[in-house]
Amino acid sequence: MDGDSSVLLKTPLYDWHVAQGARMTEFAGWAMPVFYTSIFQEHHATRTACGIGDISHMxxxxxxxxxxxxxxxxxxxxxxxxxxxxxxxxxxxxxxxxxxxxxxxxxxxxxxxxxxxxxxxxxxxxxxxxxxxxxxxxxxxxxxxxxxxxxxxxxTRLWAMFAIQGPRAIDVLQPLVDVDLDSMRYYKGHLVRILHPAAQRQGGIISRTGYTGEDGFELAVGAGVARGVWEAILELGKPFGAVPIGLGARDTLRLEAGMPLYGHELTEEINPFEAGLEYTCYLTGYDFPGRDALKQLQQQPLRKKLVGLEMAGRRIARQGAAIFQGDRQVGFVTSGVFSPTLQKSIAMGYVPPEFAEPGTELLVDIRGQRELVRVTALPFYNRNRKKKNAS
Amino acid sequence: MSAFQYPDNLRYTKTHEWVRVEKDAAGGTTAVVGITAFAIDALKDLVHVELPPVGRKLQAGQEAAEIESVKAVSPIYCPVEGEVAAVNSELENQLEHLADDPYQKGWFFKVRITDPAGLNNLLDAAAYQKHCESESH
The missing domain is CATH 3.30.70.1400 (Aminomethyltransferase beta-barrel domains)
Structure with missing residues (x-):
């Protein structure tokens, strides 16, 4: 464990993670599993079958x-x-x-x-x-x-929350809840009964949401029954190849899907237009903090823009790495991983709009060496959506 | 925990390199360098190695190579003073098998030793194993 575990917050599954031999780390003040077997294995299981993650820290x-x-x-x-x-x-x-x-x-x-x-x-x-x-x-x-x-x-502390993600997530979860998951659309949620004795007649909230680029669900249940329900889901998932996944795979999955992570792509120094999140700003309704500033920013030319980056080599451009055009620093990397699906080193970062066009070749400084990088359209990975769920 | 193998014929560093001392044809002494099973398990999910150019002169303890995993990049230090005589260019293509054979196929680079006395500073297998046990608690 990195850091002093005694001062960290623990999810209701903490003892389970430790008993499984998970590699634990500090994340946002919580003791969380990075992986149980390996990031690559858990990543591939989620893309091909189902990955089940503890996200009670949210x-x-x-x-x-x-x-x-x-x-x-x-x-x-x-x-x-x-x-x-x-x-x-x-x-x-x-x-x-x-x-x-x-x-x-x-x-x-x-x-x-x-x-x-x-x-x-x-x-x-x-x-x-x-x-x-x-x-x-x-x-x-x-x-x-x-x-x-x-x-x-x-x-937060009263509930646990699990992410059940991947093409088989619906098969894993359906026997556990009393709502028809197939007819539940993306970004919809529902109060459910949990059809397992481990839930002790408690209910939960299920939603068709996620952070992996796959179809999947997030389920919130009471902290007191969390471990029993978690174990029930894993048991139901076994025939479908479902495995528990840690935060390591959650990060590689979300980055392939081009999804921003707070503290990386999103910070207080970045505005929604730069992050490509203009669609989330409803500037003609209620007056929320920042609305007037955003109206102003909307009129001004963008100074930087979030882009996808694909490295020519296998080294990883990590958060903070400087992006160069010739000898001039023009931007910075916000996240980088080796993509297990694409078998390429990928990253996201901010560059001025004139360098944001896909195909633009730039350089990134990795520990003193300038490496070639190409701007790419986001997301890096797109699943094959079933037609009837496309909206 | 001693699930990992640490062969008795090797020498080790506290930074988890192993060294196999070999006599070369010219009568000199060469150190074959790699990283231990303990280190490979701790790194996990390896994606890349960066090896030194042949001919580079290295001090004992100097950064010689790097190994990168999904989560982090780690330096590999040269255990003894010398000059890089060869590198294992096959390694990049078999990183996922590094854990299967860390002490033979998994070598990183060979150094022609210029200061053989430096070998005395390295740990034997038993001392290295103790060091790993203290690190994993």
Missing amino acids: GRLRFEGPGAAVFLAELLTRRVGDLKLGQIRYSLITNYEGGIMDDVLVGYYHDEYGQPFYVVVVNAGNREKIVRWVHQHLPPERANAPGQEVLFSDL
Whole structure:
């Protein structure tokens, strides 16, 4: 284990990970598995069958009450009020300068009494920052405003969350839940009963979402039954070749799929236009922090743009590596891995728009050596989608 | 944990290189250098090696090569003072098999030793194994 494990947060599966002999590491203040067997094996299992990952470290924030929809619309860059029951959206939270504070998923559900609530899933490393930001914008007089009350709670430690990803994910999970997964569309979620004694009659929330570029689901269950449900899923998955996967494969999978990671492609020094996330900014609705700055930025020429990069050789251009055009530094790398699917060294990074055209050849400095790199269209990897699920 | 093999005829460093001392035809002494099974297991998911040019003069402890895995890049240090006499250019194409045969096919480079006294600073198999056990706790 890198770092002092005694001060780290532990997911409800921590003991299971350790008992499996997982290589553990510190990630965003949590003790998390990097891999159980190897990153490559877990990556390939996810692309060809099913990979099951513990993502309980991600923050789960709940908002309810008659004022919740407007409160969230005034916090997130994306529209919230028109979400249909069970609909999920990718959104950003920006600061007053338009810099990206976090990228989140917001989902809209009804509880068992038909009362509406929202779940906002935030990055583990940003949870404390976003919780402070919420409290800053939700003083008691607003939270208790008659007729517009907002009840906010951080459920992160109360729930566990699993990502079940890959072409066989639907076969693995279907026997476990009482909703028809085949008819569930991408970016939809549902409260479910879990049809296994390990769940002790508790339910959960399932959504057709993920961070791997594959079809798949994310399932949230109570922390107390998490280990039993996790083991039940692995058991159901065995005949389909499903394996547990760590954060190492999660990173290679998301990078092949061209998905940004907070702290790498997204930071407070980067705005949504630069990150190619203009579609998440609804600038003509509610006034959220950063909206006016984003309106200004929208009028200005882009200074840098997120691109895919493919190395000519096998060395990996990692976060912070400088990108050169001739002798002039023009950009920087935000993430790099060796792609297990493409068998190539790939990366993402920021360069000025004039160098962002696919095919552009640039150089990247890897420990003092300049290596050839070519700008490529994102994503690096695209799965073959089943026609009936294409939207 | 001693699931890994550390042959008795080799010498080792605390930075997980192994050394096999060979006499060459000219009567000189050559060190064949690789990395141990312990190091290969710790690195996991190897993707690339960078080997030194033949003829490069190296000090003991100087960075000579690098090995890169999905997660990180690690330097490989030259265990004794000398000059690079040969490199294993086959290695790049068989990284996934490095763990199967780290001490024969898995050599990285050969150094013509210029300071044989430096060999005395290396660990024997038993001392190296102790060192690994202390590192894995």
